[in-house]
Amino acid sequence: MRTNLRDDLKAALKARDRVAITALRSALAAIDNAEAVPDGHSSGDVTGSEHVAGAASGLGAAEAERRHLTEADLRSIVEHEVQERTAAAKEYAQLGRTDLAERLRAEAEVLDRHLRPTP
Structure with missing residues (x-):
């Protein structure tokens, strides 16, 4: 999982995808x-x-x-990162800060891709 996160970070850096860069750096x-x-x-x-x-x-x-760390440990850490972003996005949405809520939801989605089974 760590290798996939790092590879995605490299791709995000090349693409200048700030949302993905922030999420992946935070998870790593x-x-x-x-x-x-x-x-x-x-x-x-x-x-x-x-x-x-x-x-x-x-x-x-x-x-x-x-x-x-085992793969299960890594998965648990990434799951926690997704949960934190989702909860924070919900709070921001309640406060009317939809811009920040959307950014956090997008970051959670970037990390959530790594939790899905690969086909």
Whole structure:
């Protein structure tokens, strides 16, 4: 799914499709955030610094193993992105901001295409 999102982002950039670019970048950022290591996780071979409290030093101090997400995890993240946009579009429509509501619905549609089974 991530590869498809990235490929679509490249195509959207070439086509200068701002709605698709925004939606796809947001979804990819949400996936990257979900892969991040939680706070407080440290590598085994890293030692603390005597000069700066909480600083890590040593081989691999700046590197952290990222989480590996399954296809189901990726699908769940994209579904959540679609749901957020749909809910926000509904709120904007109730407030009379149909321009913003339409843009969010269009973004949700771009992401929803990735949730449909491929023929």
